[in-house]
Every structure is written in C-alpha cells, then in structure tokens.
Amino acid sequence: MGLISRKKERKKERKKESVTGLINKFVICPKHLKGCLGFYFEKMKRLRDLKIKTKMLVAFMTTGALLTIGAGGYIIYFMKGQFIKQFSERYMAEARDNMRAIDMIMHGCYENIRSFAQDKILSGGNSTPEEITRYLKTKKEMYHYASLTYFDMNRIRIADTEGLTLGQQHHMTRYWEDVLSGKISAGADVRVTEELKIPIIYFASAVRNKEGQPIGAVVARFNPRRIMEVIEQIKEQGFHAVLLDQNRNILFASKEPLKSQVLKTKMPEIPSVTACNATTLASIF
Numbered sequence: 384m385g386l387i388s389r390k391k392e393r394k395k396e397r398k399k400e401s402v403t404g405l406i407n408k409f410v411i412c413p414k415h416l417k418g419c420l421g422f423y424f425e426k427m428k429r430l431r432d433l434k435i436k437t438k439m440l441v442a443f444m445t446t447g448a449l450l451t452i453g454a455g456g457y458i459i460y461f462m463k464g465q466f467i468k469q470f471s472e473r474y475m476a477e478a479r480d481n482m483r484a485i486d487m488i489m490h491g492c493y494e495n496i497r498s499f500a501q502d503k504i505l506s507g508g509n510s511t512p513e514e515i516t517r518y519l520k521t522k523k524e525m526y527h528y529a530s531l532t533y534f535d536m537n538r539i540r541i542a543d544t545e546g547l548t549l550g551q552q553h554h555m556t557r558y559w560e561d562v563l564s565g566k567i568s569a570g571a572d573v574r575v576t577e578e579l580k581i582p583i584i585y586f587a588s589a590v591r592n593k594e595g596q597p598i599g600a601v602v603a604r605f606n607p608r609r610i611m612e613v614i615e616q617i618k619e620q621g622f623h624a625v626l627l628d629q630n631r632n633i634l635f636a637s638k639e640p641l642k643s644q645v646l647k648t649k650m651p652e653i654p655s656v657t658a659c660n661a662t663t664l665a666s667i668f
Contacts, residue, residue: 484613492586492605493569495526499601500588508592515542529606535599558587562600573634576604
C-alpha cells in the first residue's frame, strides 16, 4: 500500500514538472524579455544607421553631381569665351595687317603726288604742255596710275596722259575743294570717274612756284587694283572683306551682294561696323 502511494506521488511530480517545463517554454520571464527587447532595438538601430548612411551616400552623390555639372558648365563657358576671344583677336589681327598694307599703298600715293607737285617741270612755271605731258606719262608708267593731269588754278586742263578734254575747265569736285584750301587731297574723293568710267581714288596737290604761290594743280587717278589684290588675298583666307570710308560708303567688297553696291550705297549699321571708330576704314567678316 505504501509502495503504491509513493508511485502515484512520483507520477504526479513528473506530471507537474512537465507542465512547469511547458509553461517555461511559452512564458517569457522578465530577464528573457529584456534580452529580446535588447536584440530588437539593436536590430532597429542597425536599420536606422543603415538608412542614415544611405541618405549620406545619396547626398554625397548629388552634391558631387552638382559640383561636376557646375565645374563642367564653367569650363565650357570659359573655353567658349577663350575661343571667341582668340577668334576675335585673329580677325582683328587680320584686319590690322591688311589695313597696314592698304595704308602703305595710300601713303605711297600721297608721297608721289607731293613729289610731283614739287618737281621743277611743274613748279618752274615755264614748261610747255608737251613737256609736262611727257613728264606725267613717265610718272604714270613708273607708278601705274590710271592717268595724271595738270590744271591751272582756273581748273583748265593743261596736260593729261590720256589727252582728255584739254583746254576745258573742270567742274568743282571734292579734291578741288581740298586743293583750293591748301591741302593735299589723298583718297578723300573716291568715285567712278566720268572720263575713264572705272572706280578711281583721287590724289591731288597744288603746285607752287618758288615764291610759294599756287600756280596749278596736279591730279593722279589711282586705279585701286592693288587694293583689290589685298582684299582678294583676304578672301582666299576664308574672310569676307569690305572697305569703307568714314561715312560707311562701300569703297570695295570681296563678295556679292555688296560687291555690286560699291560706290553706290552705305554699309548697314551692323555691330561690326558701328563698333569701329571714325578712323577705321576696313571691316572683315
């Protein structure tokens, strides 16, 4: 009897232990709960840290992209400015070089007309029209003028290399205004000559005797083919050249439609022309 009761008690204890173990499996004690919560918060912290790093990476990449775009834009802007500056400087250098060439031609004509006026054949006052004509023809061939003429102070044509309208009074022109005011007219009068029917640049100077009194005038008609040669050289370099006077009158042009407007019209007020000052006579496009 006693043995049977002890077996029952042991059986009850084992059953109690199994129930307690089962409860321990499904019921979390405060110590275990703290550990679980710590693990959960650690995971959340890592997740939070991961998001911050991702944000920082995105912000860094965005900043880098903006800086790259900004730097690239600045470089493009800078290079564009440098290109335009170099291109403009090249144009200006070409214009200056060719204007120097044209200026040398014009200066040569100025010196020629001044020398002719001082020659004793003209300034002596006792040469015949035939002697003056021979002298003028020699100078015409030497310096390649279209024609040379000698007038008296009444604008009567005394001698001319082409024999044009001898003995007749010439009408008042721009170069006569310069001569009568005591100046050398050098390129101020540019037009299609009524005698030769070609574009001409006029050079004229009063002829004075040894007392310094004006006794006549010598006039040179310069065919600007040498200037056209300079302009054609500009054209060969890929430029379009237009030669203007101070009033924007088109004197010469290397390309149509301006070429057909030579000595007929003024150049439009485009920026490259209005940017030139009053002493600039050429523009290259």
